[in-house]
Amino acid sequence: MFKIILAKNAGFCFGVKRAMSIAKKTAGNSSNKPVYTFGPLIHNPQAVSYLESIGVHSISKLDEVQPGKLIVRSHGLHPQIITAAKEKGFEIIDATCPFVRRTQDFAKTLLKENYEVVVIGEAEHPEVVGIVGHTDGKAVIVENESDIEKLVGREKIGIVTQTTQSMEYFQFLVMKILEIGNEIKIYKTICGATQKRQKATLELAERADIMLIIGGKNSANTTHLAQLSGKTGKPTYHIEKSDEIMPAWLKGKTIIGISAGASTPAYVIKEVISKLESIMEKISDPSGSRLLYKEEVVND
Ligand code: SF4
Structure with a gap:
């Protein structure tokens, strides 16, 4: 018997959902103007690829493109960049997290x-x-x-x-x-979503045999979750996607804990769970029963 447990608070937070929604709306109402973000909108490669597919391009220099709509990412921007963009004729769409x-x-x-x-x-x-x-x-x-x-x-x-x-x-x-x-x-400006994800990860790591933390390797909040989990002494792996899971990690493990950073899309978490189910079915005692248990994802 094995359990796969997803932390209570995992995946997209309020600020990331808001930024993604602003980006999708901007792409849908672009009036044929190109749409950009200055740097990735959020720190998750799959989400950035998706945005690219709907016409939201990440740029690192204003001079490299023709002016269009420039979305300020959830992390905010240096005011000098915003001023320079306005001067060059970009329309600013602000998705800075409140x-x-x-x-x-x-x-x-x-x-x-x-x-x-x-x-x-x-x-x-x-x-x-x-x-x-x-x-x-x-x-x-x-x-x-x-x-x-x-x-x-x-x-x-x-x-x-x-x-x-x-x-x-x-x-x-x-x-x-x-x-x-x-x-x-x-001013203790650590946001509520970060605190909830850290608390939920720690609680889950205490009772799990192994922890998988899902999210961009460039995501600060995901990296902190992996560090926190690792400090509990439980084997912890920071992965971006399901094909990074090694079956050897799961041998002899019964309770598999999963957490995910605030910029990790729900479909990436689902893919990881499906992959885990299929691996565990193969390596578990075939005569034993399987129990999949997911805690409610609050995502706030
Ligand atoms: S982690 Fe917190 S500050 Fe960052 S985007 Fe999400 S809600 Fe906003």
Whole structure:
């Protein structure tokens, strides 16, 4: 007997669903104008291929194409890019997730209030680049403990964080920063969808024999889920699609836990479950019974 359990909160979040819906609508009402996203709309290769198939093209430079409709991705964009796009004649369609927008606004407010603005997150991640851009490039990025050196001597420190940061690491870095400044203002801007996915993944990893975390290898929130799950000591594999599953991983395992990042489409999760079912049917004791159990996916 084996169980395949899907985490309570897995797959597309509110912000990603919203961005995909805006992109589909824009492609459908393009008025024959080309439609672009500056960088991938979301960090999932299958979703980006789908968008390409309906005429939403990801670009990395404004100069490489004729002006058309430019969708600002869910991670937001550096304001200079938006200004440059408008000047070149692009029509801007804003799909920035409202939770990312809120973080950008908090960072701007902290700057106005004369705080040394700190963004806890990955320096190269587009969301972090965008947030720093909203402080005119003045915010300090703290990606790891050694970056905290840059804050020595600062009295007033205002903190925001990348929305997909792991709660545990955010708390660790905040505690270190607390040792430096005298006046510290903290906006805990990790979004609810991220927190729910982290909690559901941890709970599931505790009772599973093996965890598969599905999502883009370039997806920060999926990578954090895989790291969290791995820290429980359970064998954890971060995969993008079903054909990466190795039957050897599943030998002797009874409870298979699945979680997926906020940018993982539902059909990719379904394909993984089908593949697991077919592998487990082959390697399980044929006289034993099979039980497939999926927890309700809330997707919020
Ligand atoms: S993970 Fe959170 S911040 Fe990012 S798009 Fe989803 S809801 Fe928005």
